[in-house]
Each structure stands twice: as C-alpha cells, then as structure tokens.
Amino acid sequence: xxxxxxxIGDEILIGQIVDTNxxxxxxELNNAGIRVKQISSxxxxxxxxxxxxxxxxxxxDIILITGGLGPTKDDITKKTLAAxxxxxxxxxxEALENVQRIFKRIRGEDAIMLDVxxxxxxxxENCEVILNKNGTAPGMWFNHNGKIYVSMPGVPxxxxxxxxxxxxxxxxxxxxxxxxxxxxxxxxGEGESYLANRIxxxxxxxxxxxxxxxxxxxxxxxxxxxAYGDNEVLLQQKVDEFSARIIERVKNVVxxxxxxxxxxxxxxxxxxxxxxxxxxESCTGGYISHLFTQHPGASKxxxxxxxxxxxxxxxxxxxxxTETLAQYGAVSEQTVTExxxxxxxVYKSNYALAVTGIAGPDGGxxxxxVGTVWIxxxxxxxxxxKKFTFGNKRxxxxxxxxxxxxxxxxxxxxxxxx
Amino acid sequence: xxxxxxxIGDEILIGQIVDTNxxxxxxELNNAGIRVKQISSxxxxxxxxxxxxxxxxxxxDIILITGGLGPTKDDITKKTLAAxxxxxxxxxxEALENVQRIFKRIRGEDAIMLDVxxxxxxxxENCEVILNKNGTAPGMWFNHNGKIYVSMPGVPxxxxxxxxxxxxxxxxxxxxxxxxxxxxxxxxGEGESYLANRIxxxxxxxxxxxxxxxxxxxxxxxxxxxAYGDNEVLLQQKVDEFSARIIERVKNVVxxxxxxxxxxxxxxxxxxxxxxxxxxESCTGGYISHLFTQHPGASKxxxxxxxxxxxxxxxxxxxxxTETLAQYGAVSEQTVTExxxxxxxVYKSNYALAVTGIAGPDGGxxxxxVGTVWIxxxxxxxxxxKKFTFGNKRxxxxxxxxxxxxxxxxxxxxxxxx
Numbered sequence: 093x094x095x096x097x098x099x100i101g102d103e104i105l106i107g108q109i110v111d112t113n114x115x116x117x118x119x120e121l122n123n124a125g126i127r128v129k130q131i132s133s134x135x136x137x138x139x140x141x142x143x144x145x146x147x148x149x150x151x152x153d154i155i156l157i158t159g160g161l162g163p164t165k166d167d168i169t170k171k172t173l174a175a176x177x178x179x180x181x182x183x184x185x186e187a188l189e190n191v192q193r194i195f196k197r198i199r200g201e202d203a204i205m206l207d208v209x210x211x212x213x214x215x216x217e218n219c220e221v222i223l224n225k226n227g228t229a230p231g232m233w234f235n236h237n238g239k240i241y242v243s244m245p246g247v248p249x250x251x252x253x254x255x256x257x258x259x260x261x262x263x264x265x266x267x268x269x270x271x272x273x274x275x276x277x278x279x280x281g282e283g284e285s286y287l288a289n290r291i292x293x294x295x296x297x298x299x300x301x302x303x304x305x306x307x308x309x310x311x312x313x314x315x316x317x318x319a320y321g322d323n324e325v326l327l328q329q330k331v332d333e334f335s336a337r338i339i340e341r342v343k344n345v346v347x348x349x350x351x352x353x354x355x356x357x358x359x360x361x362x363x364x365x366x367x368x369x370x371x372x373e374s375c376t377g378g379y380i381s382h383l384f385t386q387h388p389g390a391s392k393x394x395x396x397x398x399x400x401x402x403x404x405x406x407x408x409x410x411x412x413x414t415e416t417l418a419q420y421g422a423v424s425e426q427t428v429t430e431x432x433x434x435x436x437x438v439y440k441s442n443y444a445l446a447v448t449g450i451a452g453p454d455g456g457x458x459x460x461x462v463g464t465v466w467i468x469x470x471x472x473x474x475x476x477x478k479k480f481t482f483g484n485k486r487x488x489x490x491x492x493x494x495x496x497x498x499x500x501x502x503x504x505x506x507x508x509x510x
Numbered sequence: 511x512x513x514x515x516x517x518i519g520d521e522i523l524i525g526q527i528v529d530t531n532x533x534x535x536x537x538e539l540n541n542a543g544i545r546v547k548q549i550s551s552x553x554x555x556x557x558x559x560x561x562x563x564x565x566x567x568x569x570x571d572i573i574l575i576t577g578g579l580g581p582t583k584d585d586i587t588k589k590t591l592a593a594x595x596x597x598x599x600x601x602x603x604e605a606l607e608n609v610q611r612i613f614k615r616i617r618g619e620d621a622i623m624l625d626v627x628x629x630x631x632x633x634x635e636n637c638e639v640i641l642n643k644n645g646t647a648p649g650m651w652f653n654h655n656g657k658i659y660v661s662m663p664g665v666p667x668x669x670x671x672x673x674x675x676x677x678x679x680x681x682x683x684x685x686x687x688x689x690x691x692x693x694x695x696x697x698x699g700e701g702e703s704y705l706a707n708r709i710x711x712x713x714x715x716x717x718x719x720x721x722x723x724x725x726x727x728x729x730x731x732x733x734x735x736x737a738y739g740d741n742e743v744l745l746q747q748k749v750d751e752f753s754a755r756i757i758e759r760v761k762n763v764v765x766x767x768x769x770x771x772x773x774x775x776x777x778x779x780x781x782x783x784x785x786x787x788x789x790x791e792s793c794t795g796g797y798i799s800h801l802f803t804q805h806p807g808a809s810k811x812x813x814x815x816x817x818x819x820x821x822x823x824x825x826x827x828x829x830x831x832t833e834t835l836a837q838y839g840a841v842s843e844q845t846v847t848e849x850x851x852x853x854x855x856v857y858k859s860n861y862a863l864a865v866t867g868i869a870g871p872d873g874g875x876x877x878x879x880v881g882t883v884w885i886x887x888x889x890x891x892x893x894x895x896k897k898f899t900f901g902n903k904r905x906x907x908x909x910x911x912x913x914x915x916x917x918x919x920x921x922x923x924x925x926x927x928x
Contacts, residue, residue: 103725105546106692107537108734108769112528114551119525128523129558133532133549136723140547147565163703164724165713198701208703226901228703247726249906274524283616285581285626285646295583305554306582307521308665316526351526371817377803378796381817385795388871388904396819396827399789399799405814405857409827439823453806483644486806488667 093269094129095121096152098144100159100169101246104133113158113251120255125269126154127320136160141172145241153239154263159246161229163208170232173243174216177236181214184221187230188213194228219243222258226250231258240266271324275335276351277315279342280499284308287315287342294337302330310488310495312347312354347502354498355383361505362393362443369501370439371397372410372431372446374422375465380447380494395441400431406448410434423448423460428477432468443505445469445497449480451489465493469500471508476500511687512547513539514570516562518577518587519664522551531576531669538673543687544572545738554578559590563659571657572681577664579647581626588650591661592634595654599632602639605648606631612646637661640676644668649676658684689742693753694769695733697760698917702726705733705760712755720748728906728913730765730772765920772916773801779923780811780861787919788857789815790828790849790864792840793883798865798912813859818849824866828852841866841878846895850886861923863887863915867898869907883911887918889926894918 097117103109114131121128129151134144141160148155160169174181191212195205212228215221222231222242227250234241242259244251263269279287284306288295295304301321307314317335319327339346348357362369373380377399384394398409403422406412412430420426432446449465456462463482468475480496482489515535521527532549539546547569552562559578566573578587592599609630613623630646633639640649640660645668652659660677662669681687697705702724706713713722719739725732735753737745757764766775780787789799795817802812816827821840824830830848838844850864867883874880881900886893898914900907 102721102723102736103734104533105536105549106540106736107533107535107546108694108725108732109727110528110530110533111549115522115525115528117525118523122524128525129553130562131523131529131549131551135547144548162724162726164706166721166723206703206707208706249901249903252903276526285624288582288626289624303520303584305520305584306580307526308580309527314526316521318520318524373796373799374814375803377808377812377814378791378799378817379803381791381796381819382800385793385797385817385819385869386905386908390795391819391873394795394819396792396795396817396823398827399796399803399814399817401803401809401812401814408856409814409816438826451803455809483667485667485670487804490804 093126093154093267094152095126095154095156096129096148097131098148098155098157099131099133099246100136100141100157102135102166105135113246113248116248116252117156117158117255120260122272122274124260124264125272126263127272136166136168138168138172138175141169142176145176149237149239155239155241156259157241157243158251161243161245163212163228169243170215173232173234177216177218177234179217182217183213184215184230186223187215187221190223190230191228222254224250224254226253233262270320270322271327273319273324273327273331274351275317275331277335277339277346278312278348278352278354278357279315279345280312280347280354282313282342282345284313287313287345291338291341294334294341298334299330301327302334310492311499312495314351353383354495354502356387358498358502358505359384359387359390359393363389367393367442368395369393369443369445370395370435370441371444372435373397373399374401374406374431374448375451376447376490376493377401379490380445380497383494395439397435397439406431410438421460423450423464423466425466425477425479428466428468429475432470432477433475436470436472443469443471443501445501447493447497449489449493451486452484453486463489465489467493467497467500469497469504471504474504474508476504511544511572511685512570513544513572513574514547514566515549516566516573516575517549517551517664518554518559518575520554520584523553531664531666534666534670535574535576535673538678540690540692542678542682543690544681545690554584554586556586556590556593559587560594563594567655567657573657573659574677575659575661576669579661579663581630581646587661588633591650591652595634595636595652597635600635601631602633602648604641605633605639608641608648609646640672642668642672644671651680688738688740689745691737691742691745691749692769693735693749695753695757695764696730696766696770696772696775697733697763698730698765698772700731700760700763702731705731705763709756709759712752712759716752717748719745720752728910729917730913732769771801772913772920774805776916776920776923777802777805777808777811781807785811785860786813787811787861787863788813788853788859789862790853791815791817792819792824792849792866793869794865794908794911795819797908798863798915801912813857815853815857824849828856839878841868841882841884843884843895843897846884846886847893850888850895851893854888854890861887861889861919863919865911865915867907867911869904870902871904881907883907885911885915885918887915887922889922892922892926894922
C-alpha cells in the first residue's frame with residue numbers, strides 16, 4: 093500500500109515556509125504500515141494541481157493533500173478537486189454547523205458570519221466530510237477509481253488533529269495493511285564513513301527486505317534499519333538480529349537504541365537516577381533550555397537556569413567575577429568555568445552545563461574569531477571545559493554548541509556512574 | 511525560467527527529518543528571479559529517481575537535486591545520475607584533493623583514508639565539479655539537452671554554502687533571468703477571513719501579473735504580493751501601489767511591512783530606541799529567548815533572563831514570594847505579575863516579559879487545565895497581564911504562548927510611545 097503526499101501552496105515554493113506537514117503525515121502513515129512513495133509540493137495553480145493528482149494516482153493508492161482550503165481567493169484546492177472528480181460543489185450541513193460553531197467560539201455569539209465563511213461549507217458532492225475541530229475548513233475524503241484521496245487544511249494544528257483522530261483510524265479500518273518495522277540507533281562522536289566501514293560486513297549480510305540507512309546530523313549519525321513485508325514476527329526477528337549485531341560492534345559510540353533526540357536520552361537517564369540539571373546559556377541564548385523543555389516531563393530533571401546574555405547578568409546571576417571578565421573576556425576558559433560552577437551552586441542541581449561563545453556574524457576578533465565557543469559541564473567535585481571552533485554561520489554555531497554540550501554532559505554523566 | 515527541486519532520501523519519506531533544504535533553495539532561487547515549479551521528495555531508489563528526473567525535465571529548465579551523495583551503500587544518487595546521462599563514473603582530481611584536505615583536517619595528517627572516502631571523488635564524466643568546502647561529497651553541475659542539473663549533498667550546511675557561493679552565481683552568469691518581486695506585510699490579531707473581507711475590492715483590482723497570498727500562522731497572517739515579468743520598474747510600481755493600498759486599509763493590524771519574524775520587529779524597534787529587554791520564562795522554557803537570540807545583533811536589546819522552570823527558581827531568581835506560590839500557585843495572575851516585575855527589577859531592563867503555564871500533556875487540574883497560560887509584560891510603572899487558554903498540545907502551547915507574549919509586548923511598546 094503506497095501513499096503520496098501533495099502539499100499545495102506558493103508559500104512553500106518560494107521558500108517562505110518550511111513544509112513540516114509532510115514529515116508529520118509521513119511519520120503517521122509509516123507507523124500505520126503505509127509507505128510514502130513521494131512527497132510533491134505544487135503551486136496554487138489549477139493545471140499544476142491536476143497534473144500532480146494525475147501523476148500521484150499512477151504511483152500511489154492513497155493520496156493525501158494539504159493546503160489551499162482557506163477562505164480566500166488564492167485557495168483553489170476545493171474547486172480543483174471538484175473538477176478532477178467531475179462533480180459540483182454543494183453545501184454540507186455538518187460542515188456549515190461546524191463553521192458556525194467555530195465562528196461563534198472565536199468571535200462571540202452575536203458576530204455576523206461573512207459570505208467567505210459560509211463558503212467554507214461548500215464541498216465536492218462526492219466527498220465524505222471530515223470534521224475540523226480546530227478550524228472552519230472541512231477535511232474531505234474521496235473514494236475514486238479504487239484510490240483514496242484525502243484533502244486537509246494546510247494549517248498544521250488543524251491537519252494534525254485530522255490525521256491522528258480521523259484519517260489514520262479510517263485508513264486502518266478500511267485497508268488491510270502490511271507491516272513496516274523501523275529500528276533506529278543513535279550514535280555520536282564518529283563520522284558516517286568510519287561507522288560504515290566498521291559495520292560493512294554486517295551490511296553485506298542484510299536480507300533484501302531489510303534496508304540500512306545512515307542519517308548524519310551535526311556530530312551525530314542515526315543508523316536506521318527498515319523492514320517491509322507481511323510477516324510481522326519474521327520482520328521483527330530480522331531487525332532485532334541485525335540491530336543487535338550493529339550495536340555490539342559500535343557500542344562505544346551508541347547513545348540510544350531508539351529514535352529519540354539526544355536531549356531526551358539525557359532526560360531519561362537523569363529521570364531514572366532522580367537527578368537534576370541547570371544551565372547557564374550565553375551564546376546559545378535559550379536554545380539548549382528549549383531543547384530540554386519541549387519534551388513532556390522535562391520538569392522532573394530540568395530546574396531552569398540563566399540566559400546570561402550580557403556580561404552584567406553573568407556576574408549577577410552566576411557570580412562570574414568582574415576581574416575574570418575584564419582579564420580573560422566573556423568567551424574564555426575562566427569565564428565558562430565560573431559560569432558552570434556558578435549554575436551548579438546557585439541553582440542547586442546535580443549537573444550543570446554552560447556555554448559562552450561568539451555566534452556571529454559579528455563580534456569576532458583575531459584571537460577569538462566568530463565560531464569560538466567554550467563549553468563547560470559540571471557535577472559535584474568535577475568540572476570539564478572545552479574550547480570549540482565552529483564556523484561563521486550563527487544558527488549552525490548555536491546548534492553545534494548545543495549538540496557538543498549534550499555530548500560533554502552525556503559523557504560526564506556516564507563517567508560519574510552514579 | 512522554471513526550476514524543480516528534487517530531494518532524495520528515505521529519511522524524508524518516513525518523516526524522520528523535515529526537509530528544510532527545499533525551502534532554503536527555493537528562497538535563494540526566488541531571490542535570483544527563478545521560479546520553483548515543484549518540489550519532489552523521492553526515495554533512495556534507482557527507478558524512482560530516474561522517473562523523478564524525467565518528470566522534472568518536462569516541467570523545469572533547472573533541476574536541483576540534494577541528498578544521496580554520502581559514502582555509504584544507501585547513497586545511490588551518483589550512480590543513478592551517471593545512468594540517467596548515459597555516462598560512466600570517473601575519478602576527479604580536484605574532488606580527490608578536496609576529500610584528502612577535509613579528511614586530514616578532521617582526522618589529522620596521519621590518518622589513513624578509507625576506500626569509501628576515495629570513492630567520494632568519483633563523478634559522472636560529463637559533470638563539472640562544484641567544490642564542497644565543508645564536506646567530502648563533491649557537488650556536480652550538468653548541462654544536458656538544454657537543461658541544467660545540479661546535484662548537491664543533503665547535509666544542510668554543505669548544500670547551503672554551495673548554493674550561495676557557487677550555484678546561484680553560476681546560474682546568474684549563465685542565464686538571462688526574469689524579475690520576481692515579492693512584498694510581504696505581517697499582520698497580527700485579525701483572522702484570515704476578516705482580513706480578506708476588508709481588502710476584497712483591492713484584491714479584485716489586482717492585475718494578472720500580481721498575485722496575493724494569505725499565509726496564516728498562530729495568530730499572525732502574512733499577506734504576500736508577488737509579481738513576475740520582464741519589466742522590473744513596472745513590476746515594482748504595481749507592487750508598491752497595491753501594498754500601499756492594503757497597508758492603508760488594514761494599518762491597525764500591520765506589524766511589519768517586510769518579511770521578517772515578529773520577534774525581529776521588536777528587536778528592530780528596541781534597537782532604534784536604545785532600549786533593552788529581559789525575560790522570565792517558565793512553561794516556554796527558553797523558547798522565547800531562543801526566538802530573540804537566533805537573530806544577529808540581538809545582544810543590543812536582549813540582556814537575558816531567567817528560565818525559572820522550578821518554583822524554587824521562581825523565588826530565588828525573580829523574587830516571587832513563597833506565599834504567592836503557596837496561595838495562588840505557579841500559574842496565576844499573582845505569580846506572573848511578580849515574575850515580570852521581578853525580571854524588570856533584577857535584570858534592570860526597559861521592558862520585561864514573563865510566561866507561566868501548563869504546557870502539558872500532564873499537570874492540568876480542573877481549575878487550571880492543560881493549556882492555561884498567564885503572560886505578563888512590563889515597563890517602568892506599567893504592568894499588563896493576561897490569561898490564555900490554549901489547547902492540549904505541548905509544542906503548540908509553547909509556540910502560541912510565545913506569539914501571544916510578543917503581541918502583548920509589541921502593544922506595550924507602542925502604547926508607551928517612548
């Protein structure tokens with residue numbers, strides 16, 4: 093069973109927004125045992141949408157479409173779908189009641205509905221309406237020539253609800269689905285080609301229904317085994333066997349045996365140990381805190397900390413000495429040491445991390461060019477600090493600093509072994 | 511002149527990574543006057559890649575490909591391109607030298623290069639190599655049947671350098687390009703359909719070479735005018751005329767007259783005024799600080815602040831009273847007031863903002879369900895606090911809290927008029 097995702101919207105094609113919908117839908121489909129064959133992003137243009145639908149129908153059995161369902165004139169998906177199926181638009185009672193409900197909730201009981209709002213309740217007459225709990229544009233399910241088409245709004249939180257609560261359950265109840273099993277191993281500290289070389293013979297042994305992929309990203313490499321087929325037990329056995337062989341071979345660099353982000357690995361370890369973490373962020377400016385706190389349950393481990401962006405706050409929040417800043421500068425071994433030990437002391441956590449650097453694009457000097465970053469991690473009685481020299485791109489310097497800090501912290505936690 | 515972007519990689523189709531490369535490339539192409547017709551994401555599969563190349567060649571003049579150039583066995587783009595062009599792979603001297611250079615830089619002068627590394631220097635014989643300053647996989651430029659094909663690594667910072675420093679300049683020098691002019695107006699606080707209704711007559715007047723799009727996102731709507739053609743002066747006049755009419759009509763909700771993020775608007779205003787900002791983040795956990803500090807020059811305005819995730823840190827960092835927390839709880843009008851006034855006082859900034867809430871999925875009660883968030887903004891002598899009730903999705907609650915905080919802060923700055 094193959095799916096294609098079509099995202100509609102000029103804003104994607106001019107790069108104004110990143111298409112995050114496709115990744116979400118792809119993940120949900122995969123978990124349900126449906127492989128995504130292709131993702132296509134096309135413009136708000138009738139002919140182009142029709143071509144994309146025709147091409148997708150050749151490749152896929154299920155075609156999921158997002159975008160172009162808004163109330164405004166540039167949104168033409170609904171009309172185009174009606175043309176594609178050769179039907180007309182009709183007003184749907186259920187959809188109209190939903191528009192009225194949402195409208196009143198947002199605008200108050202007495203607000204007057206506009207014609208453009210009412211038009212949101214028009215749908216191609218061959219569709220089954222999927223209720224949009226979070227917005228006024230209805231989702232639409234079509235059965236046509238043996239294929240399933242689903243059209244959803246492009247607004248992520250409207251689409252996400254529909255996929256999770258309506259579309260996936262309906263696909264599962266309608267179709268007999270094959271099994272897809274993924275197993276991901278997260279490694280850090282070794283490059284893709286070295287890893288590949290170390291496990292080349294294991295890779296050669298892989299049966300044809302199991303694939304291995306390398307997903308490198310900023311000092312980490314994810315190894316992903318994927319197996320497709322009908323016999324779930326057999327697929328699981330194969331994946332288990334090969335993942336065990338790979339993990340045994342490269343265990344010195346394995347950070348996690350599941351597909352979770354690095355910071356989640358640390359949260360899990362510290363949650364289990366009942367230990368806490370605080371931070372002192374300068375050049376990463378809250379990014380590391382955000383990495384931790386985006387995950388449910390972070391508050392069990394993460395106490396908080398200082399975004400000590402200015403020198404004054406490095407002193408007042410963390411107790412960094414005025415003389416240290418004057419003599420060595422904010423980006424120095426001495427300052428990062430005082431920052432991380434300050435955080436550990438002031439915020440009374442079991443572990444602390446600190447980052448201070450020059451993220452750029454300005455602020456570099458000959459001695460300390462843009463990309464110079466000092467990172468420190470500490471626990472009671474033990475402080476480790478290290479200098480990094482990254483590149484000249486601000487966003488990358490922030491992200492690489494974060495990953496490097498996680499790497500140092502993870503090692504410190506492992507070394508502490510308590 | 512039309513382009514298509516093809517991103518290759520199973521990791522995209524199973525939703526393990528979000529394809530951010532396409533948005534970056536699309537933005538760069540648009541700025542250079544090249545329209546992107548379609549973005550297609552396909553799997554690491556020879557036949558599928560060949561089909562995608564054939565389909566793209568029908569639609570587009572320029573085909574930009576990323577991904578599948580790594581040293582490992584799942585990376586088959588290079589072989590597939592050679593087959594598509596009907597040529598063989600040969601070793602490229604320049605590419606090999608680059609592999610050696612990068613390899614020694616990372617591994618040290620004495621490290622032994624692996625065969626898989628050397629194979630990175632193999633390229634289809636009809637290509638012109640594009641140097642990869644940041645990695646070992648060479649970029650490749652092909653002229654074939656009147657079309658341009660460029661293949662680049664999927665690692666973002668390798669691809670980004672190539673696009674900016676090599677591919678765009680070479681496209682500009684090779685082609686006679688038409689003009690594309692975009693103008694974006696950022697609004698906040700009014701829904702898409704209301705906005706559309708207010709400017710419906712202006713939209714009706716738009717000439718055929720100017721398009722208007724609505725890009726809604728979490729309480730903000732971007733209005734984007736786009737004009738395509740040969741006469742730059744005339745296009746600019748049309749865009750200027752219609753953007754002026756739209757701005758005049760909806761000026762009460764216009765936040766910016768350019769395509770910049772909301773937090774950048776605030777940074778720009780405070781930079782101009784020479785004023786500063788500090789934060790006290792609880793449930794947003796560093797996200798708002800990160801929004802500000804991702805932008806160059808943020809340090810002129812943003813002093814830093816507290817990630818006061820635990821109650822203890824709300825007391826010790828911001829001076830929130832123990833009795834306040836005991837009597838009203840961490841998520842309350844009283845606590846957010848003490849937090850924001852504490853930040854203003856302790857961090858000595860001109861403005862402060864504070865957020866405390868229940869991001870979820872756990873931690874809600876009957877009185878204060880998940881999604882309950884108190885936000886406060888303050889300046890000398892003036893504090894404004896407000897309660898919000900968002901939904902039950904953690905990530906969205908964090909993002910909506912951030913946007914709402916920016917909205918309140920922007921209004922406070924405007925009202926303060928100093």
